Amino acid sequence: MSKAQSLLFACATFLLAATAAHAADQLLSGAITSRSGQKLEGVTVSAKLEGSTITTSVYTDTAGNYFFPPLAAGKYRVWAQALGFERSTGAVDLSAARRADFTLQEMTDPERRFRQLPGEMMVAALPEANADDARMKKIFMNNCTGCHSTSYALQFRFDEAGWSKIIDLMKVVPVTGVYPGPNAKSNQIMERHQKELSAYLARARGPGESSMKLATRARPTGEAARAVWTLYDLPLNPDAGIGTRYNPNDGTDWALGTTSKMGQLPHDGALGLDGTIYFTSNNPNRGVSIGKVDPVTGAVKYLKAEAKSGLAATSHGLARDRAGNLWFDINPGRRALGKLDTRTEKITIYQTPESMSPVGGAVTIDVDGKGMVWASTPSGAVRFDPVAEKFTEFKSTIAEKNPRGSGATYGAAGDRDGNGWWAQMAMDTVYKGDVATGKAIELKMPDVKVDRMFGADRAFYETVSDLGFNAPLP
Secondary structure: OOHHHHHHHHHHHHHHHHHHHOOOOEOEEEEEEEOOOOEOOOOEEEEEEOOOOEEEEEEOOOOOEEEOOOEOOOEEEEEEEOOOEOOEEEEEEOOOOEEOOEEEOEOOOHHHHHHHOOHHHHHHHOOOOOHHHHHHHHHHHHHOOOOOOHHHHHOOOOOHHHHHHHHHHHOOOOOOOOOOOOOOOOOHHHHHOHHHHHHHHHHHOOOOOOOOOOOOOOOOOHHHHHOOEEEEOOOOOHHHOOOOOOOOOOOOOHHHOOOOOOOOOEEEEEEOOOOOEEEEEOOOOOOOOEEEEOOOOOOEEEEOOEOOOOOEOEEEEEEEOOOOOEEEEEEOOOOEEEEEEOOOOEEEEEOOOOOOOOOOOEOOEEEOOOOOEEEEEOOEEEEEEOOOOEEEEEEOOOOOEEOOEEOOOEOEEEOOOOOEEEEEHHHOEEEEEEOOOOEEEEEEOOOOOOHHHOHHHHHHHHHOOOEEOOEOOO
16 A cells, blocks of 8 residues: 555544544534625634533634534534624524524724724824834833733723823833832833823823724635634632632623733643643642643643742743653742653653752743753753753853843744754843854844934933843833
């Protein structure tokens, strides 16, 4: 038998098995039109089985029709939505193949239309036609979007005094999103431009007419509209004290706006070789270091490593090696490299020697082409040999703590040749960890001249000394 015949036989066998496995599944389809009868392409249609935590979504085609993959029999809540339209919802008993058509009505409330928008569309609409507005927009992007999305902040409206009070708080909150207390030092850039930024945001998202210029965006079409995507509900952190298991605004009704991150557990995600979903948890909690989600049932299981604090060791960054093991940053007390054997569900923690920097900073993990694991540290990056269980350290030439602010690493990657790469974002510097020489090679990013955004404040920016690891100069 030829290789091609073997492949065809294997595919046929797989299809027969899949057909048998889904014999009880049903097909759901329908059409979406506007109130005027126009067939709407690229509309998002979602279905969720009663009692399930899984939402499946598809898009309509050029004729306004949608087709779900086979779904388990049962009673479903089905809804359709698109930017600029009210959501339409129905119920379907999928005991047999069913067709459910929906008519969408255009939104008339401008605030509901606005809250639907994704963050990138909101930011694109912020004014930047003159030098002052362009600078305020850059400061907003650099300093106001570190621990939440742009849409979370911009979905609200405040007058100038209201935005100033928001900045009073946020100018002392670092990118971690953790309030450091009333005696914390204010961010120098936010402090200097607080009045201008408050006025800018009040003109854009204040009580009066908005200065924002919103553009429309085409809905998915062609190949992009053939995607099927699945959303899994995850329990909120019970230690956050919210008093509810799931977020009532789970993001599936766009008109409700961007949901709060309060109680959120997942941080990074990765797929196991068998399709199981894994996630890290970077928020303090008692139960989970690594979570896993069964992609078929939606069942969630928590895997925990103990921290010295008595809580679960938090984790950050996630990468899979060729054997299916997952690697991540983990903090049992001194931050370290963690490994999850997905077959046994055992978490192993590898500490760097005391003579080396611990894993840390905004840690990124990657597995290079030689199977070595790279992780960022506050002073550079480390390379870990999983077989020899040995670390090699590479240090940035610019110190973590320096007159300009934080030189902590943000972002690390390994290439096919086994070299590592990492960035000091606030320092505009990228490094290569050359495994052949064992040295770190500095690659300085060239300065970009943007006189129109600085003006008389250039001298001030030259003296800023509290740059964050991911917040460069505007």
